[in-house]
Amino acid sequence: MTDIEFELIDSLYFVQTFGFLCNELELNEHDLKALLIGMVQKEWVKVLDKESDEEILSPEIWSANCSGYHYLATKKGLFAHNSL
DSSP: OOHHHHHHHHHTSSOEEHHHHHHHHTOOHHHHHHHHHHHHHTTSEEEEETTTOOBOOOHHHHHTTGGGEEEEEOHHHHHHHHTO
């Protein structure tokens, strides 16, 4: 796990918005989107619809509008985070 991945998981113990993560990690939208795509592929982060809290499984859907969703660390991500 890289330092930035560690920081992201550290920020996702609770559901967070895309904007909060940009500010918290001091990343631009493009870099945060790339980081989130990698973390979702590793199954360390899940994407939630902000209206229904339903998990969005299709990267094609959420990656088109990353800022419109919420994010949360998964059990697998928390385990990787806490194993260091």
